Ligand SMILES: *Cc1c(COP(=O)(O)O)cnc(C)c1O
């Protein structure tokens with residue numbers, strides 16, 4: 001058994017076969033990891049090993065930005081690996097966005113995961129997750145989603161015809177770009193009266209009672225696919241380690257996967273040091289921020305203080321505090337992967353910050369103006385980097401990689417509202433959320449249908 005599932009709780013450490021369908025550890029309820037007996041596996045001697053696959057792009061597994069690193073997520077036989085061409089993403093240095101953030105040396109890099117087939121980083125995880133679904137013979141798969149997971153699941157299921165997809169979304173809580181994808185790809189789409197956390201609770205019960213395969217981010221196989229975002233960042237930097245990875249935090253699957261990637265690369269001797277990790281919450285959805293910074297919650301060798309977490313959520317419920325942010329992809333009260341994220345923060349000497357709606361939409365406009373449009377949640381990474389440079393936590397000359405998690409077209413309302421197309425839209429998306437200014441707005445100009453007047457605008 002070279003790949004297996006292992007409980008992350010160090011006092012339990014129960015292991016399970018890779019072919020078992022589990023959602024949490026059946027013994028203690030903690031999250032599960034996919035783990036490997038690395039000493040029995042053909043582990044590459046250096047990361048440059050993976051460059052040989054560049055020449056073999058006609059093999060779909062080598063074309064895939066996920067599976068060309070398959071020796072680092074070896075849980076499935078090659079013939080079962082699912083790919084629709086995910087991970088053809090790029091890392092671009094952006095001096096302009098770097099200046100906005102306050103950097104002096106132009107070493108700000110944007111990892112653009114919006115280029116994935118469904119337009120978000122979720123495809124990295126879905127390639128791996130549907131592969132596991134296939135290994136266990138699943139005929140239908142479900143997720144709860146703020147939108148991008150459902151879009152990704154729907155795409156993978158319709159493109160591969162391996163299973164039916166069922167997606168649960170909170171009613172009125174999903175950007176239309178994302179909802180349209182789920183519908184277009186033919187997913188059975190269930191709108192629950194409630195928010196993401198309600199949808200998440202229900203879909204787990206559905207999986208429990210109906211046997212449908214669950215592809216939420218608590219699925220540890222998904223996180224294996226998301227590790228490859230970090231492998232591609234290192235690849236783009238010619239295997240040099242950046243100083244910082246900055247990522248928005250919602251359910252904390254990405255940050256957890258990044259941490260696992262660096263833990264494993266270190267253990268395998270493939271890197272000498274890990275970058276530092278900054279996880280950025282929206283101020284309107286700041287459970288991790290509060291737990292980490294105000295409550296002092298830590299990984300603590302795996303002995304995470306569950307009473308602190310329970311008390312925090314109980315108080316949240318008593319005060320009826322609900323996540324509320326324009327960054328809908330991170331509008332989450334109870335992040336599913338909290339404990340794994342704490343492990344990542346611990347290993348990568350991490351920090352957690354929160355950013356306001358104003359900071360998010362301004363950063364988004366700067367990212368767009370410099371060629372990489374993204375959705376609001378993604379811009380939290382750049383807004384967070386700016387905050388950390390202002391605080392002096394990130395040095396102005398350090399090498400920083402911000403993850404742009406999703407494509408601009410996922411949520412066009414947020415963009416046109418910012419650029420001042422329509423007063424009502426502005427009020428609905430920005431004004432009502434406390435965004436008072438739009439310093440980087442690119443307003444459309446109205447003009448009479450008159451060639452002279454139009455020409456006058458060309459100056
Ligand atoms: C899912 C998602 C996030 C949040 O990622 P987590 O892994 O849940 O923390 C951020 N941005 C976008 C665009 C997403 O789709």
Ligand SMILES: [Zn+2]
Nearest residue numbers: 007012025028
């Ligand atoms: Zn356990």
